Amino acid sequence: MHKKLFIPGPSEVRPEMLQVLATPQIGHRSQDYKDLHAALIPKLKKLLYTEQEVFIFTCSSTGVMEAAIRNFCGKKVLSCVNGAFAERWYKMTVANNKPSKKLEVEWGNPIKPELIESELKTGDYDCMTVVMNESSTGVRSPIEQIAEVMKQYPNVSFCVDAVSCMAGDKIEADKLGIDIVLAGLQKCFALPAGLTVAMISNRAMAKAATIPNRGYYLDFLETKKYNDKAQTPATPAIPHIFALNAQMDRILNQEGLENRWARHIRMAEMVRKWAVGAGFTLFPEKGYESRTLTCINNTKGIPVADLNKELGKRGAVISNGYGDLKEKTFRIAHMGDLTEAEIRELLGWIGEIIPTLPAQK
Ligand SMILES: Cc1ncc(COP(=O)(O)O)c(C=O)c1O
Structure with missing residues (x-):
């Protein structure tokens, strides 16, 4: 798949x-x-x-x-x-x-x-x-x-x-x-x-x-x-x-430039809001968050590889942190032609999966 x-x-x-x-x-x-x-x-x-x-x-x-x-x-x-x-x-x-x-x-x-x-x-x-x-x-x-x-x-x-x-x-x-x-x-x-x-x-x-x-x-x-x-x-x-x-x-x-910029901002806001609501914090200094990807502090110590394994069964994949941030953060991209509905669905899945994962902290 x-x-x-x-x-x-x-x-x-x-x-x-x-x-x-x-x-x-x-x-x-x-x-x-x-x-x-x-x-x-x-x-x-x-x-x-x-x-x-x-x-x-x-x-x-x-x-x-x-x-x-x-x-x-x-x-x-x-x-x-x-x-x-x-x-x-x-x-x-x-x-x-x-x-x-x-x-x-x-x-x-x-x-x-x-x-x-x-x-x-x-x-x-x-x-x-x-x-x-x-x-x-x-x-x-x-x-x-x-x-x-x-x-x-x-x-x-x-x-x-x-x-x-x-x-x-x-x-x-x-x-x-x-x-x-x-x-x-x-x-x-x-x-x-x-x-x-x-x-x-x-x-x-x-x-x-x-x-x-x-x-x-x-x-x-x-x-x-x-x-x-x-x-x-x-x-x-x-x-x-x-x-x-x-x-x-x-x-x-078809989309129009202004609509494309606005959609990216809305998707970014959705992911940031979800992350904070789910008890995480954001990695970037406040006010300097990317509009196309969100880097989230893994404050709950969730095993990102396990999360991805479960997401994979639902047909999606997110990213762990980069380099030294590998397990300390995880990243959700909201770029390109992804829609708010797709982001909403992904966040729903993540919310569903997290409580089933082994707690690390
Ligand atoms: C911000 C940034 N700069 C440069 C690159 C390098 O791009 P490429 O590997 O396509 O040459 C990447 C790749 O992910 C990137 O994210």
């Missing part, structure tokens, strides 16, 4: 989208492909409220995170770290031999704007990386307030990992002055992994032209050259592009 995915990616994919993935192939240099690519990009621009560049990359988000470092860092990166994925971005920076300072706060806390400002004031940096929605901790950093600080430092590239919130949480890229914001398809886009969407500012593109050793596969200038012709430099994941184009039609025309 398929278990419906309430984990922070990959997320549940609609059967009709799985069908779109099976569309017969076309050549990536054909007019049919160009028509598909040219139809898709403006839809992604609407999603991100941008009139600047939007590219699609055939790789997972990690590839584009690394590429952001290679394309934009000429001096030093301020690597904001408040969880596992932010830590990875820092490690990629080091692995690419770029000078970096790790600005670290405890897991569960957001990256606050004043912290960034105190570092940027030194004038040491030309790049800043931040994870908007830390999937390991369920924390949403206040990107809108961070943007106000970043506007005072236009020479510092503002790099945002929105992997687990793009297409589930509103990101007004141009208004916020973001230089790159990226996400793979397997979270809030509700499609399989394999493609990454990134908005890149004109300012950042101009800067990339001054940076040596940008690499080959994910050189943003080369990507733009092809994107201008509605193509990609190398063979793209065409099934995913068919599906993303169809999914963007659904998102924009």
Whole structure:
């Protein structure tokens, strides 16, 4: 039996989208492909409220995170770290031999704007990386307030990992002055992994032209050259592009962006309310909870693996904590195309199962 995915990616994919993935192939240099690519990009621009560049990359988000470092860092990166994925971005920076300072706060806390400002004031940096929605901790950093600080430092590239919130949480890229914001398809886009969407500012593109050793596969200038012709430099994941184009039609025309943002907020509120009502507490600092996944302190010491085993019999799966938080927390994702009815059903099941589990505390 398929278990419906309430984990922070990959997320549940609609059967009709799985069908779109099976569309017969076309050549990536054909007019049919160009028509598909040219139809898709403006839809992604609407999603991100941008009139600047939007590219699609055939790789997972990690590839584009690394590429952001290679394309934009000429001096030093301020690597904001408040969880596992932010830590990875820092490690990629080091692995690419770029000078970096790790600005670290405890897991569960957001990256606050004043912290960034105190570092940027030194004038040491030309790049800043931040994870908007830390999937390991369920924390949403206040990107809108961070943007106000970043506007005072236009020479510092503002790099945002929105992997687990793009297409589930509103990101007004141009208004916020973001230089790159990226996400793979397997979270809030509700499609399989394999493609990454990134908005890149004109300012950042101009800067990339001054940076040596940008690499080959994910050189943003080369990507733009092809994107201008509605193509990609190398063979793209065409099934995913068919599906993303169809999914963007659904998102924009059937659901509507504002409705999609509101649904995610309602689902998040349902899960938070349930957790507190059931006697748990939330892991993130209050006021900084993610809108697409909830990280819950396992204050009752429930065996999450046993809970999942029981959920599995009902056709669902949630996630345990990440890394060191494995048994200390558990995570329920409410992202993509999941509905409030599905979340309600899941919470009902969890409520039913918990009293039957062996008490650990
Ligand atoms: C916030 C965040 N950033 C980056 C990644 C890395 O994405 P991928 O493994 O698809 O490259 C993930 C994956 O879960 C994530 O949740």
